[in-house]
Amino acid sequence: MSTNHPTSGAAASPPAPPVPVTPTSPSPTPASRFLADLTPLRENADYRRIWFGQSVSSIGQQMTAVAVSIQVYALTHSSFATGAVGLCSLVPLIVFGLYGGAIADTVDRRKLGLIGSAGLAVVSAVLTTQALLGNGQVAVLYAAVALQGGFFAIGSPARSSMIPRLVPSHQLPAANALNTISMNLGLTVGPMLGGILIGAYGAQAAYLVDTVAFAATIYAMWRLPAMRPDGSAGRxxxxxxxxxxxxxxxxxxxxxxxxxxxxxxxxxxxxxxxxxxxxxxxxxxxxxxxxxxxxxxxxxxxxxxxxxxxxxxxxxxxxxxxxxxxxxxxxxxxxxxxxxxxxxxxxxxxxxxxxxxxxxxxxxxxxxxxxxxxxxxxxxxxxxxxxxxxxxxxxxxxxxxxxxxxxxxxxxxxxxxxxxxxxxxxxxxxxxxxxxxxxxx
Missing domain, CATH: 1.20.1250.20 (MFS general substrate transporter like domains)
Structure with missing residues (x-):
């Protein structure tokens, strides 16, 4: 990513598309021959903010996933009902994944990413509220999970398709490796922290942390310039x-x-x-x-x-x-x-x-x-x-x-x-x- 972007969403001319990888990339240091290459984080402020925001929100989302499963089982005492949580998110992921990707090729991807992240934050706030109020209806949880799947599918293609516009092409393998670290931090740390919080303070604690965590992602997206796609994909x-x-x-x-x-x-x-x-x-x-x-x-x-x-x-x-x-x-x-x-x-x-x-x-x-x-x-x-x-x-x-x-x-x-x-x-x-x-x- 380039640095020194404006701090608002003001329109800006899209940067030139990345050039193919060339053998002139900087020689790796001895440590980078083995450890993850941190160059994209060091050199690109926008990518650094997005990576941090995604890491924090990924941990929060996994905490929420654990909390939803625990809450559904507590309400139903049914493994089938708990397993149905995954099905509730599958259809929105498929439908909105396809259309979210299409929309991302026709509009400002920064705005679409903001909509997805803000929508997920609102759903987490709703989950926090229903837990605090002692919700006894599993349908509320199913509906929230379906909304989560839809907002994720809308925002994720926009965020992912912005990376090549922000990171030089010779840094893309390193950036994708760092994104994988972010994702797996969520998969490993999130459930562990979620279990601790839920055991101590209830499901509402995990939902609340998830809601607050989205502030990092929303802030990172807000700091980006406009990200309109290249070409004329007007359909x-x-x-x-x-x-x-x-x-x-x-x-x-x-x-x-x-x-x-x-x-x-x-x-x-x-x-x-x-x-x-x-x-x-x-x-x-x-x-x-x-x-x-x-x-x-x-x-x-x-x-x-x-x-x-x-x-x-x-x-x-x-x-x-x-x-x-x-x-x-x-x-x-x-x-x-x-x-x-x-x-x-x-x-x-x-x-x-x-x-x-x-x-x-x-x-x-x-x-x-x-x-x-x-x-x-x-x-x-x-x-x-x-x-x-x-x-x-x-x-x-x-x-x-x-x-x-x-x-x-x-x-x-x-x-x-x-x-x-x-x-x-x-x-x-x-x-x-x-x-x-x-x-x-």
Whole structure:
């Protein structure tokens, strides 16, 4: 990001689009060869504010997610009702993800990001109020979760598509690694802090902290200049959504990156089997389930913290496929660890680390290879993939486990992921040759 932007939202001419990555990037320091590259945070005040705001609000949102689950279960004493919380956010994420991305390619992305963040803050304030008033209606919580999904899907494509306009292209891999750290800080720290606060002061405490945390994101967005898309993407609504899908269909490298991610989530994500594996594999309890759920996030955080090498890799397509293969093999190995919990947790952490590597390179490809007027729509499609892929993975792993055993489901899913990626590599050899110094979508 460039520094010294005006402190208000006054209109400004959009900066020139980033140039392709060149080998003239500054030589890394010895520490940056291993640790995450902090250059985007040091050199770009706008990015620094956005990163901090997103980190704080991500922790707050995860605290809220824990509080909603606890509150729903307390009201219903039903695991089904608690599980339905995820479904309440899925439809808004898919619908508004597509249209939010289309809108982000036609309006000032800064304003759209402000609307999304402010909307989320209002929903958190409503959740705080209902908890303080002793709400006894689970429908209120379901409605709030649905609104959260909608506002997130509206604001997220706008925020993500602004990053290439603010960070020089040679810093995008480092910026995406830092974004991954931010996300996984929320996934690991948020639930822990939420549990402590809820246990001590009730759900309203977690909701209140989440509400206040959004001030950092809103402030960061407010400090940005106007962020109108390049080009003349004047069409809105359904046509713009279809334009994004057509663009993705016609760009084989970007399409292959999406398909590789889907292969990992559909075949290699045995999340729905963790309760059965905790009891049958490791003879554990709910705490064992918690460890299994947390292990990939811990691995992802470690991978992002030690991502200094990523900026020196230019063959992003090959890196994506290698990372997804490592994910699949780790999951298949996890299926063979019956009775050895710590080995299983270690392999899940390796899988999470591999997923971080894949995500960093896929995001960089999407940001650099796609034209600015399409980035919002691609980010919207990305939200749909991220929201829908794990649900399809839950269905796939659960179905195979019911027909065979959980062990067979995990092992076969990991190997199927590897097979799918190898098939993609065979069908699209140009993806293996994708070079970030000469990006082509």
């Amino acid at each position: 809105k609504g359904r046509a713009s959504v279809l334009d994004g899908l057509r663009f993705l269909r016609e760009q084989p490298n970007l399409r292959t990156s999406f398909l590789a991610d889907l292969a990992a989530m559909i075949f290699g994500l045995p999340r729905s089997l963790f309760p059965a594996l905790a009891a049958g594999f490791y003879h554990g309890d709910a705490r064992t389930v918690g460890l299994l759920v947390a292990a990939p996030a811990v691995g992802a955080l470690i991978g992002a913290l030690f991502s200094g090498w990523i900026s020196r890799v230019h063959r992003h397509g090959a890196a994506v496929l290698a990372a997804v293969i490592a994910w699949g093999l780790s999951i298949a190995g996890f299926g063979l660890t019956s009775g050895h919990l710590w080995l299983g947790l270690a392999l899940l952490a390796v899988a999470g680390c591999s997923d971080t590597v894949s995500m960093i390179f896929r995001n960089t490809m999407m940001q650099v290879a796609a034209p600015d007027e399409m980035r919002g729509r691609l980010q919207g499609i990305f939200i749909v993939v991220v929201a829908g892929g794990p649900r399809l993975g839950d269905f796939e792993s659960g179905t195979v486990a019911s027909l065979t055993t959980p062990m067979v489901s995990v092992i076969s899913g990991g190997l199927a992921c590897v097979a799918a990626v190898l098939l993609l590599a065979a069908r699209r050899p140009a993806f293996l040759r994708y070079d970030a110094r000469h990006p082509t979508p």
